[in-house]
Amino acid sequence: MSAPVLELTGIAKSFGAVPALVSVDLVVEPGTIVGLLGQNGSGKSTLVKILTGIHRVDAGEIRFHGSVLESPVRHASRRGIVVIHQDLGLHPRLSVLDNVGVGDGYATGKLLPRSRRGELGTFRRLGERLGIDLDPWRLVGELSPAERVFVAVIRALRELEHGGGDGLAAHPLRRADGAAARGRERPSDRDDAPARGGRGASCSSPTGSRS
Structure with missing residues (x-):
């Protein structure tokens, strides 16, 4: 049996005297999508920020x-961990292709046109993989x-491919109409109670195990 893509054990994080995460356990198996369900302020974003190296765990x-x-965690994307934020960070006056490449940019020098063609090929290949058909030259706006x-x-x-990682994406769960995704959640006594799960975030991994 292959090892889980991600396994968190006993994760704890506090900000001053306020606990955000208390003894959190989480397992993400290859080829699965795992949702974190909970109220606002329950620690979902804190957990994602721990995975991407913004916060250090207390335990x-x-x-x-x-x-x-x-x-x-250092160089999370190189290890294969990326986050798609609720604010997608797209520039409305740039094309789809330029928004996809804005993080790393294109190679500079005499081979710039060839590099851009390479980016176009990568974009189309990833789109086909996901069943997404978008005009790469259309403005995101x-x-x-x-x-x-x-x-x-x-x-x-694309960031995962360039980083050479095996792939774990964390992103907010939203329906097309903007409503929060629903699922089972642990009831808490108060809105800011430290949670062992969350509402509105998910982690997904590719099918298969690391070779």
Whole structure:
């Protein structure tokens, strides 16, 4: 049996005297999507920020493909962890293709046109993989909200490929109408109670195990 893509054990994080995460355990198996369900302020974003190295854990262990990651996690995208934020960070006056490549940019020098053609090929290949058909030259400002999410997903996959990682994407769960995704959640006594799950975020991994 292959090791989980991600395994968190006993994760704890406090900000001053306020606990945000208390003894959180989470396992993401290859080829699965896992949702974190909970109220606003329950610690979902804190957990994602721990995975991407923004926050350091106070206690607990992070394993990625069976290997222990030191906290704070360094170079998360190179390891294969990317985040698609609720604010997608897309520029409305840039084309779809330019938004996909805005993180790393294109190679400079005499081979710039060839590099751009390479980016176009990567964009189309990733789009076919996801069943997404978008005009790469269309301005993002002309796209529907759902289409903008597709652009962000393709950009995240491109980032994973360039980083050489095996792939774990974390992103907010939203329906096309903007309503929060629903699922089972643990009731809490107060809105700011430290949660062992969350509402409105998910982690997904590719099918298969690391070779």
